[in-house]
Amino acid sequence: MAHGVLWTVLGLLLWTELGTASLPLVMDSVIQALVELEQKAPVMEASRGASAQSLPTKDSNPHNPLHHFLLGAPSLKAVKLVPHSLSPQLQDLINRVTQHDVRGGQEYGVVLAPDGSTVAVKPLLAGLEAGLQGRRAVNLSLASQATPWDTGDTLPGLRDASPDVTSPNVRTVLPNDKAKPPTTVDSILAVTLAGDLGLTFLQSPQTQSHPGLGTEGCWDQVSVPQTFTLLNPKASMVTMAFLNGALDGALLGDHLSQIPEPRPPFSQLLSQYYGAGVSGDPEFRSNFRRQKGAALTSVSDLTQQVWGTLILLQRLEPGHPQLQNMTQEQLAQVASHATKEFTEAFLECPAIHPRCRWGAAPYKGRPTPLQLPLGFLYVHHTYVPASPCTTFARCAANMRSMQRFHQDTQGWDDIGYSFVVGSDGYVYEGRGWHRMGAHTRGRNSRGFGVAFVGNYTATLPTEAALRTVRDELPSCALRAGLLRPDYKVLGHRQLVHTDCPGDALFGLLRTWPHFTETES
Missing domain, CATH: 3.40.80.10 (Peptidoglycan recognition protein-like)
Known part of the structure; x- marks a missing residue:
């Protein structure tokens, strides 16, 4: 069911018509949408061909080969759903929140959570899907193949994994380090945080800091939010809302990868995480995502993950304008800088x-x-x-x-x-x-x-x-x-x-x- 609901959410992007009355852009609306999907979506055993109606086509998301490579394999259980059985408000909400963008000083695809934080939904959903597939160390040599899911090794939870399991070359990467590049990437960190963080700092690797990292914003109204305007109009895609969503996706994905089936419905998991705490743990909730994030992975591990994800992107897209002709040493420098800035300017700072x-x-x-x-x-x-x-x-x-x-x-x-x-x-x-x-x-x-x-x-x-x-x-x-x-x-x-x-x-x-x- 969980796999199918996620694929249906993404697949509805192809069907949604704009112009319907909008639900408020709050996390409770997303949870409400998941409840409706979980109630209305019958689960059926399906082959890849039979489940294609629920999936976005390659052309619907051509700019994200990383997600397609790591998450693109259909679930064994897929949801076959008639789109018109969903309310117009729900279809409009899904259309608005499952794509993330920053343009014209505004940020799209974000919602206001009960703790007052703003969360990008796309990396959150990516982390959930990666967690359902099991935390995987994906071999970078598979970038030329179509189905890494058949050969990637399922790993234990991030918190419990030894560095040797996560990556055979774990060490702190310094700008002039001659260490061999990593050979694997962690599927959860790659699709939630590492890829976007690396690409953002790839744009200006020589600067001491990135002015757009973690930019906050203001809602038009907190009671019924619809429009989110950034405080820094020159913000990069890695905004505060994106980092919140990416961390939430990584934390919840890691949690899903460790718990046995039957796993809880997404609506229940998100209600707990953005409420009193997952499984009653008051420390495992969105209010304390930075503290949990700091315990999720070490600086050296995350550096390796950013570096490895950039290598993977370079192999998936040989013509990528930012990655073309970049050497391994240059990618290592970017990864080291990006991880340092993320750790010191975000994880180790209080949320304000x-x-x-x-x-x-x-x-x-x-x-x-x-x-x-x-x-x-x-x-x-x-x-x-x-x-x-x-x-x-x-x-x-x-x-x-x-x-x-x-x-x-x-x-x-x-x-x-x-x-x-x-x-x-x-x-x-x-x-x-x-x-x-x-x-x-x-x-x-x-x-x-x-x-x-x-x-x-x-x-x-x-x-x-x-x-x-x-x-x-x-x-x-x-x-x-x-x-x-x-x-x-x-x-x-x-x-x-x-x-x-x-x-x-x-x-x-x-x-x-x-x-x-x-x-x-």
Whole structure:
């Protein structure tokens, strides 16, 4: 059933007519579509020819030979479905979300998830399909053959696989490394992340960073989203939404490859992952995809996978304009650079919801720009709201409440904090990196003010929230040149007559590496 539903989703691209009333572009709509497909699609044993109606033709997706090569083999069980039995809204939704594109400053094929993140659906579906086929080490020498599925070795789950199983040549690849190229690629990582990441950095391999990596965006409205506009109009295809979808696809694909049949319906799996957690595990959900992603594969493994996927693409498309005449050493350099940027700028950084995501009111007046880099991080707790926020809906409501208090009661131009940290796995942008805040009287121009949502007089924030402020946020600020290497951490009470950030939190704060008793 699972295989057939995926092929039907992709096959419907050939049948869909535009102009129908649109469902909101939220993950719940995708889950609703899967529920309807799972209910309406009868499963039947079929040969490849009999299942062809449910599959996209080669001409319908000519620009992605990697997916065709790795995922193109039909399932033994295929879905034969009359397209008109599906609702017009469902057909329109499928048409809109199963292709990913960035053009004209907007991103297409993305949906808003319950945790507030935006997710590209195409790499998510690719990861699910790769997981159903079993995690495979596909031999690169098979690129000239039509059916790698018959000879690729099924591997154990990514987390449990030894490097020798994943690739016989695993090692960290440096720009001038003379290591032999990898001989296999992992099917899950290749179709979700490695191929697109490698091609993106292939465009500008000599730059220190890629300006389009992980670009965020704003929905026209969060309640019933339809249009997603990127904050960086020059964004590459590897946006924040794409990375979210690719990681989700890799994580869920890995999970599917390890669990025995009968596997759960996709609608159930996605409901859990974008809800309370897969199989009741609160750490295995979209809120913590970066932490799970960091444990999924090592830097050296991922470098090999990006390198190997570029080699595979080069063999599948000898005339590829970006890959033509590229040497193995050049591909290794691209893979090393791409993996380093992805790891340091995405996996090791906290996920930050932009102002537009939580519904910020406009800034009043003219903001004062900060003179970066700054030398201090001032730690606060909100006190009110007193309870930690554990969901996007609650955290966003808390942000709006605090902004109203700061603007309407205190008379400030905006919410005072630079950033606010929830207990839902996310950081919420206040005044951000570039605007002077109103968080620490007399010192607002010298440092960033970061607040934990809640009252931490007697209790502590979650370990994930503490790690975000102690390690991840400053590390990323250092890398981006926003914070000085010798920055100092102080509690609000050290500078202003207040109990903030609470006795319990301040006691812990004093053990942090960059904590200082005085500003000097």
